Amino acid sequence: MSESPVPHEPPIYRRIADGLRARILSGELRDGDRLPGENALMAEHAIARATARQALAVLINEGLAVPKRGSGVYVRLFKPIRRHGSRRLSREQWGQGRSIWDADTRGRTFSVDRVEVTLERAGEEVAAVLESGQVWVRRRRYCVDSRPVQLATSYFPAHLVEGSAITLPDTGPGGVYARLGDLGIPPAHFTEEVRARMPGPRESALLDLPGGTPVMVISRTAYTSGGVPVELNEMVLDSAAYVLQYDFDA
Amino acid sequence: MSESPVPHEPPIYRRIADGLRARILSGELRDGDRLPGENALMAEHAIARATARQALAVLINEGLAVPKRGSGVYVRLFKPIRRHGSRRLSREQWGQGRSIWDADTRGRTFSVDRVEVTLERAGEEVAAVLESGQVWVRRRRYCVDSRPVQLATSYFPAHLVEGSAITLPDTGPGGVYARLGDLGIPPAHFTEEVRARMPGPRESALLDLPGGTPVMVISRTAYTSGGVPVELNEMVLDSAAYVLQYDFDA
Numbered sequence: 141m142s143e144s145p146v147p148h149e150p151p152i153y154r155r156i157a158d159g160l161r162a163r164i165l166s167g168e169l170r171d172g173d174r175l176p177g178e179n180a181l182m183a184e185h186a187i188a189r190a191t192a193r194q195a196l197a198v199l200i201n202e203g204l205a206v207p208k209r210g211s212g213v214y215v216r217l218f219k220p221i222r223r224h225g226s227r228r229l230s231r232e233q234w235g236q237g238r239s240i241w242d243a244d245t246r247g248r249t250f251s252v253d254r255v256e257v258t259l260e261r262a263g264e265e266v267a268a269v270l271e272s273g274q275v276w277v278r279r280r281r282y283c284v285d286s287r288p289v290q291l292a293t294s295y296f297p298a299h300l301v302e303g304s305a306i307t308l309p310d311t312g313p314g315g316v317y318a319r320l321g322d323l324g325i326p327p328a329h330f331t332e333e334v335r336a337r338m339p340g341p342r343e344s345a346l347l348d349l350p351g352g353t354p355v356m357v358i359s360r361t362a363y364t365s366g367g368v369p370v371e372l373n374e375m376v377l378d379s380a381a382y383v384l385q386y387d388f389d390a
Numbered sequence: 391m392s393e394s395p396v397p398h399e400p401p402i403y404r405r406i407a408d409g410l411r412a413r414i415l416s417g418e419l420r421d422g423d424r425l426p427g428e429n430a431l432m433a434e435h436a437i438a439r440a441t442a443r444q445a446l447a448v449l450i451n452e453g454l455a456v457p458k459r460g461s462g463v464y465v466r467l468f469k470p471i472r473r474h475g476s477r478r479l480s481r482e483q484w485g486q487g488r489s490i491w492d493a494d495t496r497g498r499t500f501s502v503d504r505v506e507v508t509l510e511r512a513g514e515e516v517a518a519v520l521e522s523g524q525v526w527v528r529r530r531r532y533c534v535d536s537r538p539v540q541l542a543t544s545y546f547p548a549h550l551v552e553g554s555a556i557t558l559p560d561t562g563p564g565g566v567y568a569r570l571g572d573l574g575i576p577p578a579h580f581t582e583e584v585r586a587r588m589p590g591p592r593e594s595a596l597l598d599l600p601g602g603t604p605v606m607v608i609s610r611t612a613y614t615s616g617g618v619p620v621e622l623n624e625m626v627l628d629s630a631a632y633v634l635q636y637d638f639d640a
Binding site for chain 1: 401403404444447448451452475476576577578579580581582583584585586587588590591592602604605606629630632633634635636637638639640
């Protein structure tokens with residue numbers, strides 16, 4: 141039916157990864173357990189080292205395992221955070237004093253650190269999006285279950301938010317969107333642009349990323365009902381910690 | 391204002407990357423031109439090889455440059471494809487004999503190859519999502535401007551689509567969504583789940599990915615207005631070729 145048929149039998153490294161994954165998900169291998177090493181996999185399956193490494197890389201990329209330098213690969217059970225695009229940003233979330241993040245972290249330990257709030261001259265791209273040369277910038281890191289999972293940098297046009305709690309480390313109940321509402325410029329429309337790339341060294345360090353883990357980058361712009369841009373938020377996410385979900389109608 | 395201030399001065403590798411990017415975007419360096427090599431960057435900026443490599447890696451990750459084995463790093467101008475989540479899936483797109491892809495590739499050369507259509511027993515996950523043990527599977531690869539950019543595998547419940555053009559290589563005008571409409575089960579609601587990870591070797595080969603380029607994986611499920619799942623589409627995207635855009639209201 142095709143000139144270039146694609147083989148469907150999964151390659152050996154993937155079958156090995158499937159087996160290890162099944163042992164993790166069944167509970168036979170637990171959080172913190174050491175996985176069979178490259179040598180053990182080579183001997184057990186009569187495969188090359190590169191193949192064994194590929195099998196382990198599958199689990200590392202899926203966020204089910206983490207390599208520790210010089211000591212092997214360990215099970216790391218961390219249920220990915222389901223980040224729900226539209227629902228989490230709906231008015232019913234931030235209209236009632238709940239933070240956006242709540243929707244993502246039910247039942248999980250959640251923290252923010254490295255909060256930094258500064259007034260800055262906007263870079264070229266930020267100035268173009270926000271139509272403003274001076275911006276208030278909020279930088280912070282999010283952790284879930286003690287693991288750093290996201291770096292976020294939000295930019296606000298200075299002339300719109302000057303004097304509000306958006307310029308303070310603690311923005312109060314409902315967070316920055318509630319404060320934008322107080323100012324009479326609540327967000328009505330959001331655009332999110334999603335990309336993926338490898339992290340820079342600073343991102344790797346702050347997110348404690350194992351080698352070979354990409355990041356997802358979400359650039360979110362919030363607009364008022366009149367189309368005025370009121371926030372640009374650049375988020376850098378550990379790709380092994382997140383599933384982004386977007387729902388929409390035909 | 392913070393206990394752990396984050397430095398804002400961009401690191402040297404990033405400033406070098408910024409300079410090279412500016413030369414590319416200004417047109418001084420053109421498509422196919424060779425970028426300064428590691429040795430040249432080391433000499434010019436008095437930096438270590440690892441730093442020079444990081445600077446080049448930034449441009450490679452951004453999709454502006456591509457390494458060629460043993461010969462250096464070359465400019466590759468490829469305007470990322472803006473994949474518009476909600477608009478491209480709106481009824482006005484597929485209701486009028488236009489394919490979904492049209493919206494993404496205006497003015498660009500577009501092709502599909504490696505089309506393969508088979509009847510298969512569903513794997514565990516697919517069966518769970520589609521509530522069906524037998525599935526028609528459509529595999530294909532998308533290229534834009536002759537560059538492979540996406541692998542896609544769509545699954546359809548066999549009992550719903552049997553006998554329709556969905557089981558043929560050419561699905562006719564409007565594609566599979568128009569055919570689902572003909573069958574009286576048009577998609578009314580979509581859920582997309584987005585992840586990023588490193589590619590497997592088969593994905594690397596089929597997408598012709600340079601080393602260190604992650605893929606984005608989109609799992610899209612289409613439901614009828616009655617909530618019946620009619621398609622699961624697993625897409626694997628070259629992350630350097632795409633920006634995913636999602637728009638939604640507060």
